[in-house]
Amino acid sequence: MYLPGIGEHTRAMPNCIARSSIFAPIARGNRTLHDDSTLLQNDRILIKGSGKQLGEDHADIWMHAIYLQMTCPSGQQPVINRADFLRALGRPIGGSQYDWLHSGMKDLARFTLSIEASRSNGALKYSFGHHPASRVLAMLGGFDYDDTLNEYRLYVDPRWATIFGNREFTLIDWKTRLCMRHELSKSLQRLIGTSKDAEQRYSLQILKERAQYTGRMRDFKASLQRAINELAELGLIISPRIEMSRRGVEQATWHRASDEALVA
Numbered sequence: 001m002y003l004p005g006i007g008e009h010t011r012a013m014p015n016c017i018a019r020s021s022i023f024a025p026i027a028r029g030n031r032t033l034h035d036d037s038t039l040l041q042n043d044r045i046l047i048k049g050s051g052k053q054l055g056e057d058h059a060d061i062w063m064h065a066i067y068l069q070m071t072c073p074s075g076q077q078p079v080i081n082r083a084d085f086l087r088a089l090g091r092p093i094g095g096s097q098y099d100w101l102h103s104g105m106k107d108l109a110r111f112t113l114s115i116e117a118s119r120s121n122g123a124l125k126y127s128f129g130h131h132p133a134s135r136v137l138a139m140l141g142g143f144d145y146d147d148t149l150n151e152y153r154l155y156v157d158p159r160w161a162t163i164f165g166n167r168e169f170t171l172i173d174w175k176t177r178l179c180m181r182h183e184l185s186k187s188l189q190r191l192i193g194t195s196k197d198a199e200q201r202y203s204l205q206i207l208k209e210r211a212q213y214t215g216r217m218r219d220f221k222a223s224l225q226r227a228i229n230e231l232a233e234l235g236l237i238i239s240p241r242i243e244m245s246r247r248g249v250e251q252a253t254w255h256r257a258s259d260e261a262l263v264a
């Protein structure tokens with residue numbers, strides 16, 4: 001599986017996965033157990049998931065696992081030392097971190113999706129797990145761990161190549177992501193890349209639901225302000241603000257930094 005633009009400092013995620021709430025900036029220990037829950041639905045796609053809610057840490061593990069598969073010779077499974085895996089995530093090396101990585105791997109292997117997408121003309125693009133004849137899609141197909149060599153062998157379902165197809169994916173600046181202090185910043189980084197619009201607007205209610213945030217709106221609003229401020233400091237967006245739309249709905253607005261020249 002080859003994707004243009006992928007490199008040492010860049011990771012990728014399908015747009016539909018990045019827009020969904022499969023990964024969310026959740027607090028540790030506060031993980032909903034999904035049972036065929038709807039995680040994204042619109043006119044062209046339906047995604048349902050089962051398993052414990054995945055966080056942004058899981059997103060980091062998953063994106064690096066996909067990167068390893070992309071850079072592995074065709075027909076082979078990537079093999080990586082667990083310490084090297086942690087270093088690639090910007091994590092320290094040690095017993096508790098090894099446990100964290102192994103737990104994250106298991107969470108991803110246990111989380112399954114049913115996903116169906118159609119084209120603009122209504123024709124079916126792909127369908128996995130929605131019908132009896134089609135098996136569900138695991139976020140990570142599985143892994144083997146060699147305790148002697150301290151190595152993981154990863155298994156990625158080849159059907160992910162279809163979901164990444166037609167360049168329907170967002171590129172993630174990996175170095176910048178590893179500098180982020182707030183989980184919501186990481187979540188929004190993934191969302192921003194799914195749209196080529198220079199100016200982007202999202203209602204606070206939609207962002208709150210996507211983040212799987214169940215607390216008060218005013219608390220989420222404060223977290224959102226910190227996140228968009230951090231994204232601006234890191235140079236990913238320009239002029240972030242929370243404002244009222246013309247229809248009287250609170251929304252977050254920003255410009256993609258890479259597109260600022262088009263709107264200046």
